[in-house]
Amino acid sequence: MQKIDTLISARWVIPVNESREVLDYYSVAVDKGIIIAVMPTNEAKTTFEADEAVDLGEQALIPGFINTHGHAAMALFRGMSDDLALMTWLNDHVWPAEGKWVGESFVADGTRLAAAEMIRSGTTTFSDNYFFPESAAQSVVDAGLRAQICFSVIDFPTNWASTPDEHIELGLKAMQRYQGHSHVKMTFGPHAPYTCSDAPLLRIRELANEHNVTIQMHIHETQVEVDGELEKRGSRPIRRLKELGLLGPDFQAVHMTALSDEDIDDIAETGTHVMHCPESNLKLASGFCPVDKLQQKGINVSLGTDGAASNNDLDMLGEMRTAAILAKAVSQNAEALPAHEAIAMATINGAKALAWDKEIGSLEVGKRADITAIALDDLESQPIFDPVSHIVYASTRNQISNVWVDGKQLLKDRELTTLDKAAIIENAKQWREKIQNS
Numbered sequence: 001m002q003k004i005d006t007l008i009s010a011r012w013v014i015p016v017n018e019s020r021e022v023l024d025y026y027s028v029a030v031d032k033g034i035i036i037a038v039m040p041t042n043e044a045k046t047t048f049e050a051d052e053a054v055d056l057g058e059q060a061l062i063p064g065f066i067n068t069h070g071h072a073a074m075a076l077f078r079g080m081s082d083d084l085a086l087m088t089w090l091n092d093h094v095w096p097a098e099g100k101w102v103g104e105s106f107v108a109d110g111t112r113l114a115a116a117e118m119i120r121s122g123t124t125t126f127s128d129n130y131f132f133p134e135s136a137a138q139s140v141v142d143a144g145l146r147a148q149i150c151f152s153v154i155d156f157p158t159n160w161a162s163t164p165d166e167h168i169e170l171g172l173k174a175m176q177r178y179q180g181h182s183h184v185k186m187t188f189g190p191h192a193p194y195t196c197s198d199a200p201l202l203r204i205r206e207l208a209n210e211h212n213v214t215i216q217m218h219i220h221e222t223q224v225e226v227d228g229e230l231e232k233r234g235s236r237p238i239r240r241l242k243e244l245g246l247l248g249p250d251f252q253a254v255h256m257t258a259l260s261d262e263d264i265d266d267i268a269e270t271g272t273h274v275m276h277c278p279e280s281n282l283k284l285a286s287g288f289c290p291v292d293k294l295q296q297k298g299i300n301v302s303l304g305t306d307g308a309a310s311n312n313d314l315d316m317l318g319e320m321r322t323a324a325i326l327a328k329a330v331s332q333n334a335e336a337l338p339a340h341e342a343i344a345m346a347t348i349n350g351a352k353a354l355a356w357d358k359e360i361g362s363l364e365v366g367k368r369a370d371i372t373a374i375a376l377d378d379l380e381s382q383p384i385f386d387p388v389s390h391i392v393y394a395s396t397r398n399q400i401s402n403v404w405v406d407g408k409q410l411l412k413d414r415e416l417t418t419l420d421k422a423a424i425i426e427n428a429k430q431w432r433e434k435i436q437n438s
């Protein structure tokens, strides 16, 4: 018998591999944080002697969700201002509140709250786009999660830095500090076409090449943005970014609504990734991302919740369901984004977009053991013809039972193991009081 750290067995294993298999009565063997085998449970039990054997029964194991776009610290602004269009929401509510409150402790506390929520929703990796990236990174490391942390670059002064160049300088320092870190990738997060002029964008492209890192940016969030840019610069945002040399396989375009056929060709031609955030787009009445059309052109589309101030949760299971049903309505085709592809969008596609797919995104031998278990044993999941269908169309995040990152258990029977839930709740209440009474 081979000695290993952990053997996790479940009724179903959905590895999200190339052939989109669903494996019955399977186990995932983990040693030193790596998946070393995915095999039938009866075989695994005679092959491995595990320090910890976890038998989950009527549950499904899937790769941990990869939430490819959000603003974690904004969890502290959850529900602060709702039912508004994007520019009113930003100009009159979000930006003034950020000016007043955002600093190191806000970012550390908000990111910790978001991390706890994400772990309890089955997310093991997320992408963040905010200020004070080292404070965010510390909370990510404390939680045991993985994150791509895109530091914001924007034309106007923020609490973090006063010029675009200063944003870049501070970001480069953070990048240097976290270089080679197994759980944190620091990278560039220029805010949006309407808040970033050409000079910082060109500098970011050069630096991204030099440091071999990605770039994430909000693009085509609304028709208003596209019209405004056409009027101001005479070109559509995607074309402008293409002409500046920004687009490419290391470029992550968030939102992507209001797309023309030429826009889609530009995205496909350059190998740019698209981060689809359906619930934020719906709530802010921003527009629709034509997911089916993009996928037909071979474009990699991943999923993101966006920040809790515009969603208002960080629930990838809910986001996946919204994406799956919205894709059908938008394309007027009920066959668009079938359930298994929706799970792929929330896992392996995200890993590809974040250039992390050699290590995470599927349950396959050699990958890091980032695993989410979902309970399908209760009444609301009966009867089960197809666990994939239930996960996408008939499950809620309360069914997320156990979560591992690097083989380390972060959620055990719905209890957080790395973070103090009571302290996080108390801290969030204190922030609410401060913000409301200001």
Ligand SMILES: [Zn+2]
Pocket (backbone or CB within 6 Å): 069, 070, 071, 218, 254, 306, 307
């Ligand atoms: Zn966003």
